Amino acid sequence: MSMVMIQNPNDKGVKVKVVGKGWFLGLGAVSEEVNVGPSSVGSVEVLKGKYHIRYKFSDDSSVWEGDPFQLDAESAAQITLQAMAGGNYGIKRSSGGL
Numbered sequence: 001m002s003m004v005m006i007q008n009p010n011d012k013g014v015k016v017k018v019v020g021k022g023w024f025l026g027l028g029a030v031s032e033e034v035n036v037g038p039s040s041v042g043s044v045e046v047l048k049g050k051y052h053i054r055y056k057f058s059d060d061s062s063v064w065e066g067d068p069f070q071l072d073a074e075s076a077a078q079i080t081l082q083a084m085a086g087g088n089y090g091i092k093r094s095s096g097g098l
Helices: none
Strands: 002-008 014-022 029-036 040-046 049-057 064-066 069-071 076-080 091-093
Touching: 002 014, 002 029, 002 049, 014 040, 029 040, 069 076
Parallel strands: 002 076
Antiparallel strands: 002 040, 014 029, 014 049, 049 064, 049 069, 064 091
């Protein structure tokens, strides 16, 4: 299993969905959800595969989507939900729901 950790340094909660396709035994779409409180870290375990996150802050109706990332067996990804000029993880407004 691989770990996706979501760090939320903001003063509002966020609902995060990790969406992707696991490669183990030919699994199809995979979706794991976690609520991360203000100034907290949440995590989900997923199989190796290619994923992206969708998230929505508690005070905003907009759903945002991050760039895809790949996880190998027993690896981890940490994503910090903080706007930064020149940051290394791109986001865009999602056309899909959470």
